[in-house]
Amino acid sequence: MRRSLGVAAAAAAGVTFAASLLAVLAGPDDVLGLPSRAVSTAGVAVVTNPNVVSRVGPTVHLTARRTGPPVEGSPDLVLALGHTEDVRSYVGDAPHTVVVQVLPELGTVRTEDVAGSGTLPGPPLGQDFWVVEASGPAAAGVRWPTTDGVWSWVLLNADGSPGVAAEVAVGVEVPGLFAWSLGVVGVVLGAVAVALLLLRLRRGPATRPGARSRALPFPQPRGRPRVDVG
């Protein structure tokens, strides 16, 4: 019995810790983030190969933060997603860098530089073939409910100028994760409390081994009984 209670207590502590950690990591927006990775190009764009979007289903959050000191008047950073055929046509023969493979388990991103002499046909913002797009002076973030398709992510400067360097972070949205985690913490703590209460009630107040009896003495007759001898 004592051993079972020990295991249960350890499990409860572990679950509480894990759930609390999840709640902290996910935050109220329910997004579990992966460590960010640095990508850069001397060309006009960083483009991912279609195999990078190998799994679909959850909603992903991508955030790109420009690396290096901010420069006055530098163009906004643009992060966008499009069908690979559109993206390849758009980038055309302009110099760019292709993200060939992402290996999350090794924490590596394999890239290849593509030489070229062309330019982009127009500025990236507002192009009608983007599925999602975002821009910002220092960072750009998008939310995309993933679907089947041949997709490419693109990172580039808003004016199409060469030289892009950013830290890109990917997060997976797990709906209700924050609420669930808090709920689990609550349920486990509640269960522990209930279990302790039940245990206490079951044992009763005098069942503790080694405890001294505090039973009240029977009332003793005062004085000695008298015996009358006739």
Add this chain to the structure above:
Amino acid sequence: MRRAVRFLLAAGLAVAVCATSGCAALTSRPNAARTGEIRPAVTTAQAREVWARFVKARTADPRKGSEKAALTRLSGTFSGTSLAVETAALKLDRKTRGGKGSSTAATYGEPTLLVPRIFGYPKWFAVRAAATVPAAGGAPAASETRFLVFVRRRAGSAWRQDYEVGVPDALAKGLPGVLVDADGLVEVVTPDTDDGLVLAPDAVGAAWASAVVSDTPAKGAPVSGETFRRRRLADRDGDVLGLGESTSVAYTAKVRSAPPFALRTTDGGALVLFATDDVRTYGPAPGAPSGLKIAVTGDYALLAAATQLRTMTVQRLDVWLAAVPVGEGSAKVLGARSVLVKVTGTT
């Protein structure tokens, strides 16, 4: 009692594990797409926007401002074959009327969008519209059925009008309908495959180029179009007559390098749009007196470098529309658009 405690703890653990990784993994699956989806070349909304922008640009007088500014405006609206046609027409118009007078551009109505599924670039779609051509140069106003092709050569570049050809009302009844599928999309016929057609789309131009300049086209020629062939020969003969009997003419036509556009029709055939360069070279006939020169007149004089030429080469650019049947028969040219491009010669 002990059971209840265990149950509560196990349930909590399961929920935590599920929330940690299990649920996220269950909702993710491999991306089913391995190759690119063959999507509509353009959305209906985008096509309508492209059409509205084109009509607005078309309605504006293209001759406004300097010739350089006008040519820059044209290159924002037209590309390829149409840009060559419009540029030549603008230059001729400015020389004819100094950029003054009312616009001779057609007005359009009742557009039907013909959007195919296309993978990769260039992407294109067509519009079939009724058009009214204003009276000009002594010719009365006319109504036509026009086919226009809009092309986007690269993602991020603008949609521009690349082909435009009119089918006169007299011939419009011979036009087969364009096949439209359940999604409201039309089917592209690949240019280099005959697919049961009398001629593969990219063979129609060459066949017509040899037929249109021929005085007596071979019986059973793969392409016919008597209306246009006779008109061309009449032009040629009129030129020779005007220039004098001692003038000879060499008449050739060749298909332009621009790829044809072809759409499947309801009868299984195809509507093919293609373009040819028509070149006539006039010179002294054999036995003509030496030193004989051609007096360059009319529109030719507007484009020629001199009014007296020993030999004169006249180049026209023609856009054609042909209906190509399946099985037997011959393709029939039903629509045309022509512009005088260049007049050169030797003095």
